[in-house]
Amino acid sequence: MNDTPMFSRLALIGFGLIGGSIARAARAQGLVGEIVATARSAATRSRVQELGIVDRVVESNAEAVKDADLVILCIPVGACGAATEEIAASLKPGAIVSDVGSVKAAVVRAMAEHLPANVHFVPAHPVAGTEDSGPDSGFAELFINRWCILTPPDGTDADAVEKLAAFWRAIGANVEVMTPEHHDLVLAVTSHLPHLIAYTIVSTADELEDVTRSEVLKFSAGGFRDFTRIAASDPTMWRDVFLNNKDAVLEMLGEFQEDLSKLTRAIRRGDGETLFDHFTRTRAIRRGIVEIGQDDAAPDFGRKQPQLAKKA
């Protein structure tokens, strides 16, 4: 617990998985004096009030940011430009304004054009999440040992960047700084493309004629169910990701299609050596992820295995 809060007032615009997790974690670590939150719908605002995690729930974005020294937009990337326009005139001079959007270049452009010169703009993306959304889905531990990428525009005050980095570190994240364009390319391959593939496979399986839907569900432990977790992610968030990271996603999709063609050819030709070599390389990648602590080594993602009944 910190005795002196890092920020006197934190304003959260949007309160779903990410906003709710930031609020819970910042509260648990005593990082902020006061948390003011708002959300688009009356239903979410009323639920946030009931949850009792924040000090005040207000009705508008402009009201939320008044006197806040840290403002974080936790809304879909496609909504960040309009929300920034709404808050611009009410921001406290010297405030740090940030976001959590999964795409950076387009969002940074959309927000920057509305921000006054007397605030510090430090865009961020915590690379952490689940397939759940809404005010009840957040939890304080979400960011522990996950990366948070900051993409400050050239010339951003270094102290402001360090202050936001310290905030993210205090709620468990590791911080890295890069350009928005590089972020978008990296995330296109590590996150956006896998989501697109999962969305595709799940709908392909659903549309098959010779295999029934009940068979797809019944035999899903063969691999399909692991894709369904990703494909259950929030449709609004992911629509906005693909609309706003179009170029990088299309570039990675081109690479993916080439690799898929190579494997298709190997299968068609009965080229076992190519398949074996390919799968050996990918297995090493999985082991590398476990080695750097980005996943658990437990088999089958640590799912609890049912036990056989003991013989009497």
Ligand code: NAP
């Ligand atoms: P979420 O749980 O669905 O919450 C979204 C919040 O944004 C809600 O408060 C919602 O308000 C509000 N909202 C939705 N559409 C809006 C609009 N058009 N204008 C203003 N507010 C709107 O979403 P989340 O998972 O926290 O995602 C929020 C941001 O975090 C996104 O930019 C996403 O890219 C980023 N992110 C997500 C993950 C993840 O895994 N989920 C990971 C890292 C970063 P109502 O409830 O009132 O509708």
